[in-house]
Amino acid sequence: MTPNDFDFLRKLLRDRSGLVLSAEKQYLAESRLLPVARRHGLASLGDLVGEVRARPAAPLSIAVVEAMTTNETFFYRDKTPFENFRDFIMPALLAARRREKRIRIWCAAASTGQEPYSLAMTLTDMAAATAGFRIEIIATDLSGDVVERAKAGVYSQFEVQRGLPIQLLLKYFTQVRDSWQIAPEIRAMVQFRTLNLLNDFSPLGTFDVVFCRNVLIDFDQETKIGVFNRMAGQVANDGYLVLGAAETVVGLTDTFKPVPERRGLYMPNPAARRAGSPTKFAAARA
């Protein structure tokens, strides 16, 4: 791939998905795009880039962007966010929403579904506490292919062994030849949609919890701030934002504030909103 082609691809990825691919990751682009070129009957990466340049709106350009995004995920990844969800976030929300009896959760970069399904399993194990509540889990991802995989809920032996305790495998999965499929009742708890975080996500409504882990880390600062500020408009005042272990809002925006002694956990900062944050808080719950 020529430096010119690589620069074109980096710009395409940034414009379409917000992801920043550093200059030294040409090898990554090449290894991920060669299979795309082959699938589309193109002899080389140069031909692939040529096609995308000629027809930027064609499905091939979507396939190129999707192939370059990272879908690394696993069940109960990092553990602590799920312990916080079970032991801190949910008890607080169950008390705060005892009248409406409705809780909305958004997994903003759900990839192949392990995160929203981990939440669904956690909620199922809390059935006594959540009885009578309507709990929605909306799971979104940029890639349509990935969303379809997530909806199917079928995982390889490797995937189910990364983070999923064996008791939960037995409890919630069925063996289908060499793979494992998550139970229909868990799948039914999650609504999957394709969504680009660069686009307007206000139609999704207001959420009580937003999981947005390990995705904004690959965005440039300006894009990251923009997403946080728009997200702040869609988290209830007493709701929560959950970020990845290596991510923070500190130094980027004051529309969220850290929850003391809960790493990776943030709450909206109404004072910042009143002080004239560029985002408008959606007061009405969806």
Place this chain on the structure above:
Amino acid sequence: MKTCLVVDDSSVIRKVARRILEGLDFTIEEAEDGEQALAACQRKLPEAILLDWNMPKMDGYEFLRMLRRLPGGDGPKVVFCTTENDVAHIARALHAGANEYIMKPFDKEIVEAKFQEVGLI
């Protein structure tokens, strides 16, 4: 430093497991079958046991049942590591007192995740 007894009749698997577990700061002991493993546990109980299912002399399932009857035998965390990957085998292993279950083939990430799951790391 915690000790892990690696029980497998394949020297290749024992070597791979040793490399992974030494990387996770475990001291490794090895046994080729259930009988050798039981003798090792009668001498000194390890903190962890990575256990194959199918082995000559005494298989992993039988070893686990015998281990749990030893004084202090409920102490070691036992992680099965086997090609037996059907639901019936997993359920049987858990019923016999296994703490976790790895389906071969495995890699470092899986071993690390499972050892974390049972509190060994």
